[in-house]
Amino acid sequence: xTVTDTTTTAPARLLGLLAxxxxxxxxxxxxxxxxxxxxxxxxxxxxxxxxxxxxxxRTEDVTxxxxxxxxxxxxxVPRGAGTGLSGGATAGEGSLVLDLSGMNRVLELSPxxxxxxxxxxxxxxxxxxxxxxxxxxYAPDPASAALxxxxxxxxxxxxxxxxxxxxxxxxxxxxxEAVLADGTVVxxxxxxVKGVTGYDLTGLLTGSEGTLAVITSATLxxxxxxxxxxxxxxxxxxxxxxAQASHAIARAGVVPALAELLDGPVLAAVDPALRxxxxxxxxxxxxGAGAAAEAQAVADVLTPLATSVRTTxxxxxxxxxxxxxxxxxxxxxRLGRPxxxxxxxxxxxxxxxxxxxRAISARHRTPVFTIAHAADGNLHPxxxxxxxxxRLPDAAxxxxxxxxxxxxxxxxxxTGEHGVGVLKRQWVADELxxxxxxxxxxxxxxxxxxxxxxxxxxx
Numbered sequence: 001x002t003v004t005d006t007t008t009t010a011p012a013r014l015l016g017l018l019a020x021x022x023x024x025x026x027x028x029x030x031x032x033x034x035x036x037x038x039x040x041x042x043x044x045x046x047x048x049x050x051x052x053x054x055x056x057x058r059t060e061d062v063t064x065x066x067x068x069x070x071x072x073x074x075x076x077v078p079r080g081a082g083t084g085l086s087g088g089a090t091a092g093e094g095s096l097v098l099d100l101s102g103m104n105r106v107l108e109l110s111p112x113x114x115x116x117x118x119x120x121x122x123x124x125x126x127x128x129x130x131x132x133x134x135x136x137x138y139a140p141d142p143a144s145a146a147l148x149x150x151x152x153x154x155x156x157x158x159x160x161x162x163x164x165x166x167x168x169x170x171x172x173x174x175x176x177e178a179v180l181a182d183g184t185v186v187x188x189x190x191x192x193v194k195g196v197t198g199y200d201l202t203g204l205l206t207g208s209e210g211t212l213a214v215i216t217s218a219t220l221x222x223x224x225x226x227x228x229x230x231x232x233x234x235x236x237x238x239x240x241x242x243a244q245a246s247h248a249i250a251r252a253g254v255v256p257a258l259a260e261l262l263d264g265p266v267l268a269a270v271d272p273a274l275r276x277x278x279x280x281x282x283x284x285x286x287x288g289a290g291a292a293a294e295a296q297a298v299a300d301v302l303t304p305l306a307t308s309v310r311t312t313x314x315x316x317x318x319x320x321x322x323x324x325x326x327x328x329x330x331x332x333x334r335l336g337r338p339x340x341x342x343x344x345x346x347x348x349x350x351x352x353x354x355x356x357x358r359a360i361s362a363r364h365r366t367p368v369f370t371i372a373h374a375a376d377g378n379l380h381p382x383x384x385x386x387x388x389x390x391r392l393p394d395a396a397x398x399x400x401x402x403x404x405x406x407x408x409x410x411x412x413x414x415t416g417e418h419g420v421g422v423l424k425r426q427w428v429a430d431e432l433x434x435x436x437x438x439x440x441x442x443x444x445x446x447x448x449x450x451x452x453x454x455x456x457x458x459x
Contacts, residue, residue, distance in 0.1 A: 014074050018065065027052060027054055028053045031049065034052070034053065034097075038092070042088075044423065048092050075096065079091070083144045083147050088422070106127065111134040117218070118220060122149060124142065124145040124150060135225050136223060136224060138220060139223050141160040143326060154207075155208065156419035159417030161325070165257045174190060176189060176201075209421065210453060229257075229285060230312070231284070231286075233282075236281075239264070239354050242280035242306075245301065245302055246261060247351070254301075265367065267281055267324070270331045283321055295313075336384040342418040343404065344415075349412075354372075357379070363402075364402075366396055368382065378417065421458070437459070
């Protein structure tokens, strides 16, 4: 009797089956393509290169790929634009990358029902522009909107600048088409805003980081463009003072569309001239028919607390104010390799978190640059290290670990919008607790019994 060594033959067999069953332009194995698909924007570098890349163009490409990979127990890493910041799209030796960026069609845009049906590779900002032609917009607005894909946003349940008022990605996802690990296509959700039939599989898949299924289309809620917009920029003497001011806005009963906070080191990285105005910048935007009145209420709150407050209703001027926020990460990437943390705390404890982060930074002698979605307590403490290093310094990891512990101690979370990926897995059990962590592992087993979907991520 001959025993077949499936460990060594499975990859070769998979490549043969994919070459046979996929259109000829779908499968790539050249080293340059493999290297380009091995990592993401997090800068995390797995060991080795992936086995191959499948450039999916239609749902059928995904079903064929997963059916064969499932049968042969070959791990599959779904991927969009590769803009993830937690290592969720990294692919090491022996894995197959399923690149969905070529599935980039807007299949339907309905002004009447205020929804769009899109493939996962549609760029977030492009959907927003398509909706704007009908007086609508796609509300989620991650800082990477010009680059990131809808599928990636759904995989991480991305937040963004406007989530204070309009919610995170999950709040705009009505339904999904997804392919399970064995190649089975399922439809979840619906085209209506309301609907409670069965378990909420749409909500479960949103934020699952490609570990439960591969999304091949999404039905998304659109919203009317606001009748008016007013934007404020306020500088403060300290980051903590700006954080306290942002909470004062909430106590005043105003729900801004966005409230973005940048500390002094970030301002200096973006433009040294900005740092001359203060040690922190808070940008607040109100929208809707009551934008002017809300902006005045915000100005009344901020003026006694800030060193300066500027208000504009001009869209071009507002975009210029927001450009400092959008340029923050690219500016830090020019300084080195950023390790971008993503904690969230109760809004009332935002200033306390900022103060503790500064103390952690000083204790480990590790510079930390901090950006925050202030209106929902989501902080991005960013550690920038020398990109020439082949591993993160111990001080950087120790700083990150203390920041995560701080978030949990203040009643917060390890990640508000970037996902767990590989960078935060070691702390997940601390937040979830043993019972919930075990339950989530059982859910993973139910969806993906052979563990082929994005293994080593999220849980």
